[in-house]
Amino acid sequence: MDQETAKKLLVEGGTFVFLGVPQETQFGIDMQCWNTDEDFRGIKMIPPGLHYIHYSAVSKGTGDIAPRSGIMHYFQKKEFLVKMWDKDKDDMSREEVSEESIQRLKDNLYNLDRHLGPYPYEIWLKWKLLTSQITAELAAKLSPESGIIRASVELLSTSDKDRPRGVKSPEGSMDQESADDINTENSNEAGQSTAKRAKRATAQEREDAMLPDLKPAPGTALRFTEIPRDKYPPGSTPEEITKHYLDQSYTLELMIEQQEEPLHIIGELQFSYLCFLIGHSLDAFEHWKELVILLCSCDDAIHKYRSLFFHFIRTIEIQIEEMPEDFLADIVMNKNLVYKKLREFFRTAYMSKVDGRLLTMIERFKENLTEKLQWDFTGLDADEEDERPVVVRLDDDAE
Template identity: 40%
Template structure:
């Protein structure tokens, strides 16, 4: 994710033709009364707002992720909050900042206010930062499969993606007294659970799953090849690709750690589905493309510190690349594309996908 200058006030330079096109077709997002210094971002760009900031103009039509964090006078940054919005061409979206909750107000701007702002857009020009179009291609590469329908299926019911899990005491209803009581844990403390409506509604991925009434042979096969799990959860290719990108964006941009865990689970599911690799070549060709763009956006030291702990990504991708090499049923174009991706990762990160992992090596008894 890119950070701009420390203050977001004025427009960023771009060609006149591009600027004219975006002025005609682009959307406007206004955020009123936001305090100076607030962390604000859209897609792959993040800034701290300046004194004049009232929003962003020239937003390309399509799906975007807007996010923000309140910053205290001592410089402490609150957990990040964001939301997906599918901007229409020439849309004018107006939100207001609530200084008491340090969040966007739930009170919507009136139609009259929106109309007034739209009619006076020229006067607001100096208060609106231009969408950083140079990074738009990157955003598209990270979100190309995320549709409005996928957002509606996955986003929290509250509509807000929050980096810090919002917890509340678990409660139970005592039937006799018809009242709620707080549930205590083993240490006699209130049991905390995520607040209803605030959780991202990711697909639950079972580690092991097999057909009902399956034979021992079926169970053994499903334990070694997760194609059955993939087919039972994601019959449509675009559904799994959308969730893979949604999880990654919520992790990379939204700072949601649970989204990182879901991303890992989806990568492992796809890499461990050997039969599906041969049967669904378009899905896995797109999977390689999606993963290529995602890996480019994560700093190399992150892989050292987090992803490679336990050799997650190298071990998982080794299984996928082995399928491409050894399964005669794999589409030739997919095989070539996947192995070129392996060569890219080997060169960039010096990851070894060929040598047998130490934990899988045969034990030599002397």
Template identity: 40%
Template sequence: MEQECMSQETAQWLFEEGAMLVFLDVPEGTEFGMDCNSWEVGPKFKGVKMIPPGVHFIYYSARDKRSTQLAPRTGFFHTFSRKEVLVKRWDEAAEDINSSPVSSDEQERIESNRKELDRFMGAYPYESYKKWVSLTNHMSSDLIHKLSPVSGRICSAPPLESNPSDTASRMKSPPPPVSKTRPTERDLMDMKSIPGSEIRFSEITSHKFPVGSTPGEITRHLLDCSYSLRSLLDANYPSDASLVLGEIQFAFVCFLVGQVYDAFDQWKKLTKLMCSCESAISQYPDLYLQFITLLHYHIREIPEDFFVDIVTSDNFVVAVLRSLFANMFDSQADGNLKGRGLKFKEHLEKKYKWDLNADTDEDAPVIVQ
């Protein structure tokens, strides 16, 4: 993707109006990242300055001092306002961010010392900001709050806690906390997922047709998944259908940057559902125009090795794109949408050498009699 260089005017604006993340006491060697960028923490690191206001994803991985291996990635979304100073402190015992907010006195002291902190702060890498916006432009603060775990933390591996002890002696002498970077097999066997740590994705209904449908109607709904899409929109985004694009982006970022496999699964489910509709395409033309753009950026941002090994190995992307284009060209959508779809199809076929023409004989659905 084309990189956006920062002009002198933009740099000055971000210096005066940009946000700041102050991250204190982070051990040297920790992996720290924001959006599409990651670094290894050095001895003088105290955070990031000149952050463009808006949605950002902050993440980190503790490093084992003995093996130097990194713990599973943990992160959180935050919507920065202009000139905001967000202060976080590392908890060495938990190998994580301290869950307690800093005191108002410390917050005030840090904000008043912004100039002194400046030399310990890394500048936000603005050259990657355009790419980040293309991956998150449908995500709002409300949507992020709706989908994020109750804990607020998004973990690449499910966070675990010890099962309650069933003996008085263990109650009196609880086991020491388990290191995030080196749990033993016995530790894992004696632990369970922490409630409230799961991402709250929308549930895709298993009912693909209305109750009481005739055999002919069932066949139509199995061929055209618009009923399932409308059910999802009515249940989760009744006032604005385009918010489903925000959830697709949320899932993609959690997968691509947060390394959450369950998010990849949700991205696949929602992408397949959107591509498996025909009548919904003409009902929501603006939604599908934006969906084409979304797919364009997602396909180009998947790492090449992962793309080959995971996505194309089961032909998922090619299969859903074939469905999308077949449904779009068969639908009653206007010429503008079909024209955009055709250009997108030709672009993908040229760049990736994919055959995106639908094969009507392969995987044909069963007709209900």
């Protein structure tokens, strides 16, 4: 970095002190990661703002690397944050460091400084784009109650009393309602049995029923906003139901109502992406994918929430650039939902006549994907083969 920036960060930058970390532990901040040496004590010159501090314990005997863990922290100017390593758990300690200990470290900053690595400033501009809509409050709201984001969340088996009852029927059995239907229908005056067969569980359902019902340990799960299951307003006509399934703006509206402001949805999209990209959380990846699919499935909302979709395009463009190559290859080779929904999004913008700056951004985004990744977005004015409506011919003689 240039001298002026270095001087500014020396004065205004934050400091993260991590005491007792074993040598060769994988440690990183934001998009950079290193293996620690015996002199490591932390990071200095951290630009004010949100940062993702992450680590993985490494076994001394085998060199096995533990699943990644980390914290999201919003550093204020000149903030001095201290954490300790728990040797017994091979993890960041949950205990707060006393103010007295922190002050001693500050008083000894001259000797401590040479054990602190400088923040990798070359990633800062890109990191700001990836986190542009994540506020300190939103990061705290979405993080687990424990504060630790883990790639591998501890799962606990649900007790029998908490398991759902009557959801699946074992093969060969029936629920009481089916039995009552059979008794009623068998006693009709015609004497003909029109009883319905008891619904049998599928092989997959039987397998699922035999598996333990596992849930994350209390305080360990990421707290993402649940995407509403309601696809249309109550009392909708068949035509309205069809419209809302094709255009999921109503579902997006329901989700916006759960936020303090619409752009927090983009902040959640960024947060879930980072928990996947850096934190290695598959739950976060699934939530990111669901948000992308929802935002790409809207028509009316593009015109109503132009700022939201403006930031959506800016965000997903930089996210796709940073996505691992194997995921990018999978998107196109298997024509997965992300690729299909991006096609749908571009087609919606084309058909609904989005104009002005937003259309310019969409066109540029589409062209960049085609140029850099060779993604094919031709023929947007035509339906995909598997998206064409199915015509069912009814037999005129059918009863």
